[in-house]
Amino acid sequence: MQFSRSEVERYLNMVGDENPLHSTIVPGQLIVDRCMTTLGVTWMHFTINYRKSVMIDEPLTIQNTDAQTIHILNQSQEVTIQICKN
Known part of the structure; x- marks a missing residue:
């Protein structure tokens, strides 16, 4: 999974996000949202732990570690985002 500049720009326009940080991140x-859609996860309550920034065009891997935890990993296999069901 990865995100192109045009995908990010469309998303930013849709949600009205003007944060200049998102020109590269x-x-x-x-x-x-993409991770949960890809996995078909419909949790009503969950916690997100953002650990590392993800750059535009950076390849990511989804790792469903158990029934209540999802990790999104970068190429170095570092957890960039952890999602935990509450």
């Missing part, structure tokens, strides 16, 4: 909520 993918918004975390966009990553979480």
Whole structure:
């Protein structure tokens, strides 16, 4: 999974996000939304722990570690985002 500049720009326009940081960094909520959609997760309550920034065009891997935890990993296998069901 990865996010192109045009995908990020469309998302930012849609949500009205003008944060200049997002010219190079993918918004975390966009990553979480895609991850949960890809996995078909429909949790009503969850906690997100943003650990590392994700750059535009950076390859990511989704790791569903158990029934209540999802990790999104970068190429170095570092957890960039952790999603935990509450």
